[in-house]
Amino acid sequence: MEPSRRDFVRTAAAVSGALPLVAQAADAASRPAAAIEPFDYQGVRLRKSRWQAQFQAARDYYLAVSNDDILYGWRKEAGLPAPGKPLGGWCARNSDTVFGQWLSGMSRIYRATGDEAMRDKAAYLLAEWARTVKPGGNCGMDLYAYDKLLCGLVDLKVYAGHAAAVPLLEKTLDYVMRTYSRERAPATRAEINAHPAEWYTFAENLYRAYEVTGNEKVKDFAATYLDHEYWNKFAGTSAPADAHWVHAYSHVNTFSSAAKAYAVTGDAAYLRIIRNAYDYLQRTQCYATGGFGPMERFVPPDGTLGRSLEARPNTFEAVCGSWAGFKLSRYLMQFTGESRYGDWAERLFYNGVGAALPIVEGGKHFYYADYRVGGTMKFYKVSRYSCCSGTYIQNVADYHNLIYYRDPGALYVNLYLPSEVTWQRPEGEVRVVQETAYPEADTSTLKLELTRSARFALKFRVPAWTRDASVKVNGAVADVACKPGTWAEVARTWNSGDRVEVRIPLTLRTEAVDRQHPRRVAFVHGPAVLVYDDWAMEVLPRFPEPDALDQGLVPGEQPGTFRVAQPGGTKLVARLRPFYAVGEAAPYRMYHDLDALPIAVW
Secondary structure (H helix, E strand, C coil): CCCCCCHCCCCCCCCCCCCCCCCCCCCCCCCCCCCCCCCCCCCEEEECHHHHHHHHHHHHHHCCCCCHHHHHHHHHHHCCCCCCCCEEECCCCCCCCHHHHHHHHHHHHHHHHCCCCHHHHHHHHHHHHHCCCCCCCCCCCCCCHHHHHHHHHHHHHHHCCCCHHHHHHHHHHHHHHHCCCCCCCCCCCCCCCCCCCEEEEEEEEHHHHHHHHHHHHHHHHCCCCCHHCCCCCCCHCCCCCCCCCHHHHHHHHHHHHHHHHHHHHHHHHHHHHHHHHHHHHHHEEECCCCCCCCHEEECCCCCHHHHHHCCCCEEEEEEHHHHHHHHHHHHHHHHCCCCHHHHHHHHHHCCCHHHHHCEECCCCCEEEEECCCCCCCCCCCCCCCCCHHHHHHHHHHHHCCCEEECCCEEEEEEECEEEEEEEEEEEEEEEEEECCCCCCEEEEEEEEECCCCEEEEEEEEECCCCCCCCEEECEEECCCCCCCCEEEEEEECCCCCCCEECCCCCCCCEEECCCCCCCEEEEECCEEEEEEEEECCCCCCCCHHHHHHHHHEECCCEEEEEEEEEHHCCCCCCCEEEECCCCCCCCCCCEEEEECCCCCCC
């Protein structure tokens, strides 16, 4: 049987010494000013699209999970009446593996959509769970689970306005600060067959709790969970020699702790670290999808990434990995204002969690995305209700917080997705509706509705992979610089009814898996990775050379799909289509060895 992560997660022995909570105002004097900021789950709505449907299906699923089943294990252990039944899988004993993440996702969904049913479910679950917490604040959770609970308690207060979360936050934190060990064993290669305790992801949520409580002792406690030993590898370089063979998801996630340390302390060393870490990830750890971590590990930049495609089915921990990538991308965009950090969020949106199979009855959910060169398919994880069932709800809530950013004088469009945003400005309300079929079409149209005319800038992320992007305002071509990897800016006085059309040419290209395997490539159309249908009973074609894609791949009947051109005009049945369009158990090939001969089956 596959070992579960929680089996390897243990907090060390308790330490003595009480640390009473003292409420103090958070000191903001040293905090860096944000260059731009997201809308923080408020004022943004998804409109009809594949991803709005994914969000809605997830929302409906989590709302329908029985409250009694979620609470069963804790109630039983506390000697309370326990109707219902265990959820099973990783939640066979109780639901602490995912509980905090579910509270978090429900709170963020309420903030984004005003969904009172989700808010009320979270509030009820919290109230009933609180009955099982021991008088001293011991909720029976190890660090791995409590980290997630802390996130949920903070989010219930910040995003759902649920004041009852704060006393529980303070009560459980008091216990944790008195009893959790200060020993910080770093992750090593020796743990290759076991998951480390992931203590280094904890500081982010402790700092968030400090912001809610104003308790300086929580801030000091958070500082004891800073992973200087690992982070310092990136202090002066984006090419450290020994940053690999650690757990991939949690080490991307831990950079969010470094980011939060920067936000709270203002120490620029943390910003240098996460900038270098981002560049390290993009250059040595990421596939064309934006995914990372074969067998859940960072790998040395010696061709291991490419070789992993020959055998390993666990290419990318897609749901948790997307959550970690979304957060790091957003922190970096917020701190620097640089558009390039949005490119990773876009890839993960379309090829990561946005391409995941939906969670279905009984906690059956997607975990690993498989990119093997020999061909594979999407499959559900055997274990139910594992970590990815916790981050899945957070991810789909996060869709609302990735599309738009703002500063006092500008609205930034990061993702081209059917959506709308309401921006409150001193001059009055600005509502922008975005209509697009991107990434199956290369244009997005934004319609503006204003209570009164106002001057501000609209800025559009120009992905690094595109060429010849352009902008039209009310049908006329705008004289706007559209350099890849930057923001294209239109600054003017806007009137209600104005329309802006952004064109992002969807380049068709190959991307090699790593430097050591230049001929092991994925086909990419805009931000979307294409996969080849591997179910047709025909000879596997020789794929076109990178410099001949326009002739070697011809558009298919459906938008965003292609077929491999054949001599004499022979038409193949199989096609290349976006990875996000592939369902369960449909065979596909993502990476291709261009020098491999076609395979004749008869």
